[in-house]
Amino acid sequence: MSKIRVAVAMGGYSSEVDISLQSGDIVCKELDKGKYEVIPVxxxxxxxxxxxxxxxxxxxxxxxxxxxxxxxxVIPDIVFNTIHGTPGEDGYMAAYWDLMGIPQTSTGFYQAALSFNKRDCLSVLKHFGIHCANSYYLNKGSHPDLEAIIKTIGFPCFVKPNRAGSSFGISKVNEMEDLQPAIDKAFEEDREIIIETAINGTEVSVGVYREKGEIRALPVTEIVSENEFFDYEAKYMGKSQEITPARISEEETEAVQLEAMKVYNLLNMEGVTRSDFIIQEGVPFFIETNTTPGLSAESIVPKMAREAGMTLTEFFGILVDEALSKK
Structure with a gap:
């Protein structure tokens, strides 16, 4: 029996290219070579x-x-998508592979595009009763009334690009004089930005995936940043603790896992996602969901999979099998 040809797609066109290459390398290393012919793309x-x-x-x-x-x-039998940011996480590549008739391990193009746009994703999920922070949106070229923004949002707040990952362009703002510089910084990454009320509580992340069609949640990871928030340095340069399982109660663990699975189901996701929440007084507030989460040695989802008792070879195999079952 011939091996399944798996093209592991990595790189991309965004600031996250190096992180994506690291994720792709891990997937290439861990996929079962007895079952798959692995092709780095x-x-x-x-x-x-x-x-x-x-x-x-x-x-x-x-x-x-x-x-x-x-x-x-050669046309690959399947693509394992590890591209963070554009064009792999915002739906462009998913639409392309769909047109080519090639299955791929991440979610569909519409779901990818929707979740990559924080503004639109929050608008949909709020409608279904998902708890989210207060938010304010700006497009490049607009002339915002900063006083009006703060009346709505208050301090402290987060200013972030609407469509970017790995915490590029994000600032935490505690006073008015820092608001405009934070807006300018976010606009360097995207033409749309989002300003959100800072929720105080325990920051956690939950991985969700499908196995044989059934939605499953991975163990919860707690994020403890040495910096003021979970920024790029904290994520990738050792300036944070990522504690799995999270040091939260059983009730909070169950609540945030159920909320993450609800988000996955509401958005009709496929593949593995990683949703971020802040638990405030027992209530999970949704921050964002990532449809091609990091899979590098420093990334959270591999730690969750190991905590769940799976090797990465087993976990990546589940994602490939699930995508092939949809063909």
Whole structure:
């Protein structure tokens, strides 16, 4: 029986490219080589190509996502999507692979696009009773009334790009003089920004995935940042503790897992997602959901999977099998 050809897509066009390459490398390393032929694929601004065993770049034909391997034209059986940010987390690549008829491990293009846009995602989830912080939205070129914003949001608040990940462009603001610089910083990452009331409580993250069609929650991770919030330095440069399982009560654990699964179900997600919450007085407040969460050695989802008693080889295999079952 021939092996299933899995193209592990990594890279992307955003500030998260290096983190994505780390995630892709881990997936390539951990996928079961007895079952899969693993093909590392780089999707970068300077081109799309797969790397052969010698480290040589081989161009990908964008008309059908094919490439030549040992003199043979190859179209992968499935794509394992590890691209954070655009174009892998915002729906563009999902739509492309869908048009090509190639299954992939992350969620569908509409769900990816919706969840990547924090403003639109929050608007949908609030309608279904999901607890979220107060928020205010700005588009680039507008002339905001800062006093009016603070009347609505208050201090402290977070200013963040509407469509970006890994905490790029995010600031925590405690006083008026820092608000405009924070807005300017966020606009460097995106043309749309979101300003939210800072919720005080325990920050946690919950991974959710499907196995044989059933929605499952991974153990909860508690985020304790040495910095004022869980920023890029805290996430990737060791300036935080990520404690799994979280030091919260059984009732809070169950409540936040149920809320994460509810979000996954409401948005009709596929693949693995990681949703972030702040638990304030026992109530989980939804922050955001990530549809291609980090899978690098420093990332949270691999730690959750191990805490759940799975090896990464087993967990990644579940994601591949689930995506193939939809074909």
């Amino acid at each position: 780089h999707i970068l601004k300077d081109g799309w190509y797969f790397l052969d065993d010698g480290g040589n770049k081989n161009s990908i034909d964008k008309s059908d996502f094919s490439f030549t391997l040992n003199g043979e034209k």
